[in-house]
Amino acid sequence: MFVRKKRNRSGTTSIVVAVKIQGKFKEVKTIGVSRDEAEIERFYKEGKIWADNQVKGEDLFEQHTQQTDEVYVTNLLLSNIENILHNGTQLILNRVYDSIGYDAIDDYILRQLVISRLDQPMSKSATIEYLKAHFNEDLHLGKIYRYMDKLYNTQQESIQKISVEHTRKILGGKIGLMFYDVTTLYFESDYGDGFREPGFSKDGKHSQPQIVLGLLVSEDGYPLSYSMFNGTQYEGHTMIPIVDDFVRRFKLDDFVLVADSGLINKKNIDFLKAQGYKYIIGARIKNANKIQRDWLQSLDKVEGHFNETTVAHGRLIVGYSEKRAKKDAHNRIKGINRLEKAFKAGTISKENINKRGYNKFLVISKDVQVTIDKSNVEEDAKWDGLKGYITNTDLPAAEVYDQYSSLWQVERAFRITKGTIEMRPMFHFTPKRIEAHVCICFVAYKVYKELERILKENRYKISVDKVLEVAKTVTTLKIKLPNSGKTMSKTMIITERQKAIEPLFSDDFWKFQFG
Incomplete structure (x- = not known):
């Protein structure tokens, strides 16, 4: 030896x-x-x-x-460690992306931009550095911009088709309810260009150029279609083009359109009736004629009770909610207090006043002499808690109310796309790249919603945001074997928080979900 x-x-x-x-x-x-x-x-x-x-x-x-x-x-x-990848979110989101069917689109850049939008939303330039640092993905900024210039008219149709087919599948074969609403997306710029123009901003950015975005979602908030309009576009004129185009492209014949009262006008209602479309739309009961107003004011305010009458556009259903009544009263008091503070400070004049919101309570006798009309306040209080709905369906009143109440799904979609996905502010300036940016965010929101559904189906008591937060701490080691030269990969699930979502990294979990 x-x-x-x-x-x-x-x-x-x-x-x-x-x-x-x-x-x-x-x-x-x-x-x-x-x-x-x-x-x-x-x-x-x-x-x-x-x-x-x-x-x-x-x-x-x-x-x-x-x-x-x-x-x-x-x-x-x-x-012999070759690389350490912070790719936990990528491993999960790639699975969700494929499960929807987006893998049928042979588009590597789209996949990376969508996943990055959910994992770490930032400018396209910063996204390039992020992909390289975390996922070892090497893309070039010039290539990204060239890609965005062609994305707007090459993949949008396929993307929406896949989204609709997947939504039909998870909803049992039909779309059913469709919810429509609009929002505004502003730009970090001081000048408009005909498409990006200042208008009434839902983000309070009235001096900055914007575009108007219309979004159509299904029951449970799955995105179906979208369209963009000039920043000055009146929102009531956006609904018909997107709804009619969507219905014709996907041959829908059994659905109910739900929309807010801000989108109601005679032209929209006449079109919906002419096409035979079913609808539930919020009613502007305070703008009713005298006969209808007298009827509305005579109703007993009973929690959960609905009253109904026939109007020109269908059935007018009116319900009362104590919770809504308290909210209406609170908002009115808050608005009046704000007005009193403003005119005492001398910041209100005829030149800057309008009749939006609670300014309707003001009486202006001279530029700097304003008072609050108490009779208008008392009249407004009579409507507290009342909410009206116009429909041409034969659904029971309570079901009309329930379906209209789900309109919050669109509002939530806007909150997530503007917040988590950071759709705005925008830093693109050409229509092609603006369209491409919105398209990427549309796909990202679809992936977000599908992961949310999967978590709910598997009884995970954890939000999508929390899953992504924990997944960001998960790393993958890439180890080169010294003799064979082959590379091994090992995803490290170590902490208790990581172990709580460990099945989401397993092949067996996803095989069980989708076979």
């Missing part, structure tokens, strides 16, 4: 104990591996001690060599 120094192809030296049996050398123990001459000599001496003890029939060195082996293997592992 003897100790030998063995040179490796990697440049390291192994210290091994060997024996000669029938003219052949056989290694019986590796003491250590190193590049450092001093450490090599130490390993050599330890090998001599171990070999001598073996000859004497003693194994006093066994415990030490086990520890040496552990250090050796660990050092070997660490020295």
Whole structure:
């Protein structure tokens, strides 16, 4: 039994104990591996001690060599790590993206931009650096911009078709309810260009150019279609083009359109009736004629009770809610207090006053002399808690109310796309890139909603935002095997928070979901 120094192809030296049996050398123990001459000599001496003890029939060195082996293997592992990827969100979102059917679109850049939008929304320039640092994805900014210039008219149709087909599938084969609403998206710019123009901003950015975005979603808030309009566009004129186009493209014949009272006008209602479309639309009961107003004011305000009458556009259903009544009263008091503070400070004049909101309570006799009309306040209080709905369906009043109440799904879609996905403010300035940006956010929201559905179906008591937050802490080690040259990958699930979502990284979990 003897100790030998063995040179490796990697440049390291192994210290091994060997024996000669029938003219052949056989290694019986590796003491250590190193590049450092001093450490090599130490390993050599330890090998001599171990070999001598073996000859004497003693194994006093066994415990030490086990520890040496552990250090050796660990050092070997660490020295061959090629990369550490912070790709936990990517691993989950790729699965969701594919489960919807977007993998049918052979578009690698779209996939990366969508996942980045959910994982770390930022400018396209910053996204490039993020993809490289976290996922080892190497894209170039110029390529991204060229891609966006063509995305607007190449993939939008396929994207919406996949979204609609997937939504039909998870809703049992039909769309059913469709909810429509609009929002505004502003730009970090001081100038308009004909498309991006200042208008009434739902974000309070009235001086900055904007566009109007119309969004159509299904029951439970799954996105179906969208369209963009000039920043000055009246929202009531946006509904018919997008709804009619969507219905014709996807051949819908059994649906109910639900929309807010801000979208109601004679032209819209006449069109919906002419096309035979079913609808539930919020009614502007305060603008009713005298006969209808008298009827409305005569109603008993009973929680959960509905009253109904026939009007020109269908059935007018009116309900009362104590919760709504308290909210109406609170908002009115808050608005009046704000007005009183403003005119006492001398900041109200005829030049800047309008009749929106609670300014309708003001009486202006001169530019700087304003008072609050108490009779208008008392008249407004009579409507507290009342809400009207116009429909041409034959649904029971309570069901009309329930379906209209789901309109919050569109509002939530806007909150998520503006907040989590950061659709706005926009930093693009050409119609093509604006369209592409909205398209990417549309797909990102669809992926968000599908992950939300999967979590709910599997009874995860954790939000999408929390899952993505935890997934950001999950890393994948890429280790190059020194002899074969092959690369192994290991996703590290270590902490208790990570273990709570561990199934989402498993092949078996996704096979069970979708077969």
